[in-house]
Amino acid sequence: MLGIGIDIGGTNTKLVVVNRSGKLLAQERFKTEAALGAASFIKRLGAAVDGLRRDYGRQLVSVGIGAAGDVDPERGVLRFAPNLGWRNVKLTAPLEKLTGLPCAMENDANMAAWGAYEIELKRKYDDVLTLTLGTGIGSGMVIDGKLYHGSSGSAGEAGHMKIIPDGRLCGCGGKGCLEAYCGSRAIMARARELIKNEAAFVKKFAAPDRQRFNTICLTNAAEAGNAAARAVWAETGRCLGMGLASLILVLNPGCVVLTGGVSRARKWFMPALRKALSGQQIKTPFARVQIKISDDADLGSHGAALFGLERALK
Numbered sequence: 001m002l003g004i005g006i007d008i009g010g011t012n013t014k015l016v017v018v019n020r021s022g023k024l025l026a027q028e029r030f031k032t033e034a035a036l037g038a039a040s041f042i043k044r045l046g047a048a049v050d051g052l053r054r055d056y057g058r059q060l061v062s063v064g065i066g067a068a069g070d071v072d073p074e075r076g077v078l079r080f081a082p083n084l085g086w087r088n089v090k091l092t093a094p095l096e097k098l099t100g101l102p103c104a105m106e107n108d109a110n111m112a113a114w115g116a117y118e119i120e121l122k123r124k125y126d127d128v129l130t131l132t133l134g135t136g137i138g139s140g141m142v143i144d145g146k147l148y149h150g151s152s153g154s155a156g157e158a159g160h161m162k163i164i165p166d167g168r169l170c171g172c173g174g175k176g177c178l179e180a181y182c183g184s185r186a187i188m189a190r191a192r193e194l195i196k197n198e199a200a201f202v203k204k205f206a207a208p209d210r211q212r213f214n215t216i217c218l219t220n221a222a223e224a225g226n227a228a229a230r231a232v233w234a235e236t237g238r239c240l241g242m243g244l245a246s247l248i249l250v251l252n253p254g255c256v257v258l259t260g261g262v263s264r265a266r267k268w269f270m271p272a273l274r275k276a277l278s279g280q281q282i283k284t285p286f287a288r289v290q291i292k293i294s295d296d297a298d299l300g301s302h303g304a305a306l307f308g309l310e311r312a313l314k
């Protein structure tokens with residue numbers, strides 16, 4: 001029995017076919033090109049799914065979709081996707097009609113959380129919090145072995161938790177959100193304040209074939225001993241630690257998984273993050289929690305496929 005997993009991102013849409021233990025059998029991707037509209041996207045997605053059905057036929061039993069945005073998992077509607085510019089797009093109904101397979105949809109961070117629970121942790125913990133650290137910050141929770149949705153399907157918007165009253169402006173329009181301090185765009189905005197000569201910095205620390213002022217360049221600089229870069233990462237760790245401490249106090253997870261591009265700078269932000277956690281007064285949840293970092297870039301798509309299978313076979 002196999003499941004199709006679909007990860008709809010701002011740039012690319014990725015499709016995978018996996019078995020129940022998460023083994024990858026096939027994958028493909030196409031440009032999301034959200035500006036062409038949702039109807040065009042659904043048509044192209046349908047064609048890609050059709051190709052997989054031709055190859056795997058009756059072995060396929062389910063479809064799981066992770067989409068970047070606010071998802072109504074009950075109705076299979078992508079309510080709002082700021083990165084795609086779409087509102088109220090029905091996705092599961094047309095795919096179910098096309099494939100005849102049950103189709104589950106969740107926010108992409110929820111699918112990554114399910115992937116972390118199943119693939120990274122092999123269900124070793126019943127209560128898991130996953131943070132996806134990229135341009136934005138997403139989160140997903142598995143509680144008592146089940147993905148937690150909240151009352152309207154919006155649970156896990158940890159990136160927009162306020163950590164500083166009237167703090168920095170966030171992409172969501174609010175102020176002081178965790179993402180406004182620890183999302184990659186915010187990290188680089190802070191780096192810009194401290195690093196006076198950006199061009200020289202990039203020339204010195206970016207890879208020769210990728211001359212960009214980004215978190216990779218900032219990590220290289222920290223590695224080379226650059227004080228400003230190290231200060232930015234320490235600040236990031238402190239803010240992330242403050243946000244994470246609140247989440248741990250509320251949820252008391254057995255394990256926290258950090259994933260996404262920013263998590264690659266672990267060496268430089270984890271000491272400040274751990275200090276923020278160890279400085280908490282209620283000790284037990286922090287003594288108990290394991291913190292793991294996953295470099296698996298496919299947690300979202302594989303998690304979507306496994307979640308679809310879980311739903312279809314339960």
Ligand SMILES: [Zn+2]
Pocket residue numbers: 159160170171172173174175177179180
């Ligand atoms: Zn925000």
